[in-house]
Amino acid sequence: MDKLDMKEVVEVIGSIPWWAYIFLFIGVIAIKDIFFNRRHTIKHNFPIVGHFRYLLEKIGPELRQYIVANNREELPFNRRQRSWIYASSKQENNYQGFGTDQDQNSPGFVFIKPSMFSYAVKEGHPNKKKPDFVPCAKIMGAYNKRRRPYRPYSIINISGMSYGSLSARAVESLNKGALKAGCYQNTGEGSLAPHHKHGADIMFHFGTGYFGVRDEHGNFSMSKLKALVEANPCIRAIDLKLSQGAKPGKGGVLPASKITQEIADIRGLPMGKDVISPAYHSVFSNVPEMMDFIENIAQETGLPVGFKSAVGKMEMWVELADRMLEKGYGPDFITIDGGEGGTGAAPPAFADHVSLPFVYAFSNVYKIFAERGLTDRIVFAASGKLGFPESSLMAFALGADVIHVAREAMMSIGCIQAQVCHNNTCPSGVATQNKWLQSGIDVPLKADRLYNYIKNLRKEVLEITHACGYEHPSQMTMTDIDISMGDNNLTMPLVDAYKYNKIPVNFESMQKLADCKYLGKANPEIIFK
Template sequence: MTNFIHFFDQHAGTILIFGPIIILLIVALRDITQTQHTIKRNYPVVGVLRYLLELIGPELRQYLFHDERSDRPIPRYLRTWVYANSKRQLATVAFGTKKDMDKPGTMLMRHSHFPINSTEKELDIDHKVTIGSKRRFPYNASLFNISAMSYGALGKNAVQALNNGAKVADCFHNTGEGGVSKYHLDSGADICVQVGTAKFGMRHANGDFDENKFLELAHMDQVKMFEIKLSQGAKPGKGGVLPKEKITDEIAAARGIEKGKDVISPPRHKEWEDEEGMIRWIDDLQNKSGKPIGIKFCLGRKGFMRRLIEAIKKTNMMPDFITVDGAEGATGAAPQAHTDYLGYPLKDALMFIDNALREAGLRDEIKLIASGKVITGADLAIMIALGADLCQGARGFMLSIGCIHALKCNTNHCPAGIATHRPWLERGLVIKEKIPRVANYHHAVIHEFNSMMHACGKTHPSEFKRSDIMKVVDFHKIVTMDELIPQPPLKACQGETN
């Protein structure tokens, strides 16, 4: 060591000049001779900068270059709205809107010239919606709920934070297709159990549906509803693969699967061949469980709704609710083509399904839940005016517990400790800090919804109509949504809803 220090002392100048040159020559030689990367081969040493910039490009764009409305999938101004409201920080804006009001596609709401004089208390009312009124255990659902995200796609701390938050907010927490884990039962919050194509959490070892396990769940007081997933907007036509690396003991227990093997979710259910078979299967489970059971799908072909309605008319059996998920929906991991090309966007699908049910006189019995970028109270108001009874949100709730839009849900490296099972990353998500944020966010959505409703001169969500929404269809041409897609009157239905 002393010899080395002595040598360095004597030759410091030479080492400092020639050392880096020798290193650069070695790197250049390596770059020129390697065969994998053309850019490095053609531009030795400096070529590596291109790979470095590509690596940090998403972060540079997100933090420095994207303006707050152009970032996707969830623009910064919406993320900021969620962050501020979930922390109960200042969420007002100054100096006017940054929204381009004239741009074709822009949606606006038509306020009343005699708005409601509301009190703070009235703005906090969550106008609940009864689902499955014909069942032994109907459920009164909040206007805004936590959409399906499985334990598996999310880590345990995230599931626990959302579940406890749902309890405080008094909304339901959808388990997603990964089964019911102990973290979904943590707080006693209402849960909607999703039944995916792999029947996780209610399957025999060979993957077949296990009715006894289903009934065990149905008998739990906390389990308020079941949602049978036909498809989701982020990846219609695709089941999923849960890689063996992500299967911990707890995930294996929740899903009822073996460790050490990849688990495949098929793209469809095998228990029925058509719409009629599906509603007969659902009817059997509704009778046995007494709980509301609905279906979730992203609309692909309109003929599906026509055949579903024909089957309902023929059998007098029906799902208690339909969750319509827009093609703009998200997931933990999806093939790009399935995300970009398949399915109807939410608003169009919602209006179509609402119209089909109204025309069939089924609108009162089948509730419509909408999901797909419903982030704010204004989004909720627009969906309800277009035809929904209530909504579910996934990414909004992820943002409320600290999602930073890193777009890494598919890597197990989520820096916010949400979509990961890495203990170090999960450690960062402190459950007790996030519970109030989930509830605050839910509260803000309901509050803003009521505020918009009162601005439109209405006192109940059922008064919202498509004519309350206008759309810029061309420069200086604005039409109401009812003019674009008329909403048929309720036929042969009794009672409330829009």
């Protein structure tokens, strides 16, 4: 073809109207759908139009979240809950006007009973200078006389979320915010990463994969755990994972797409393979073996040691309590994880149906230890959508000593509840290893927002505590909260609903907690002392 012919071709193409290209494109798609598509019946039977069905299906969650659903409809966290977290973390107005928009007659609705006379915070009181100062009323490891007992500086702390599940910038933001807030950060079962080491107290967590404390064959290594603890004084407690609320009885899953070389090195893993932790521990298989394992770790490291578990069958909990009574030793803390929890990937049947929700799980377990007079030996940590003032206070009334928050902490640093944590495509950069997506996280800003959220949550919990006539949330009783029964029973106190009474915590005063030599740390520029 000579130059003249080419020029004519260009002129002909240029003379074709723009809309003809659109029809040509649509025609090509239609031919492809009808004659070459074998995977999607809808696209074959309804060429072109069928594509809109898949598009709407893909963006359906976003449409419902922002346009269709009302303030109280969405799960796992509705718009009102998310708005409170976002406003609290940004130091914006987190109030609401014109009264409640909730159905107060709905089953399970929580009613907190205020006192006629509130607790008065007088001059010289620790909360006069720092309104959100609320340490744990108990000391981890005190009963069992651990060499390094620990009183958490904060009743609200960050639950187990591993580096790998969360991005490096997200973990760093949480740690720096935790230092400012004085709360501890649970590492999750992905081991201790450099991003955890920016000053905050650490609860080191490991599960069936023994990441970070495993030998070359994947077995638990006590020597590696001891070396890790000795090299990192920020580790204040050790948490053994039995199971978690989202997938009890199923090991953890980290897709190969989320494993970077750094993650592989930290965990002691090969590259390019999905990491599936076993559903069971290789070190122990029954209650006596688990108790001895916990005691060995405590003796070797000197730290308080406990475990985290979802709750189902109660026989082994009874056995644990009976053996603790008989032997005189046991875990220093127990984290009860409700079945409504879950920050990562889990099969729907596990996430929806396996293990009890928090209120039933916690009340069933606490009752067993209360009946045997063991509650003073254990710090009870509560987990499962408790990162709101009324939920936290109900947990304290049931017997909890500290609260663990996970998804609420994620939302405070930018999570938008996109629910794609398992796809490595988190748009906010919080739950992904994609470098571009996580590059949008401004670590100093997000650290401040985590601090603000924890601070405002503690402050509001304390204000409601004072309204009930108490100095500390640990003083809340099971007669201080009623729940709506949704029928002719109207409302019922927790003590009647769950058939036990909380054992009073040995609390003297907030000043005694402030003076405790085992108190955890916070940023010295923020701590009131």
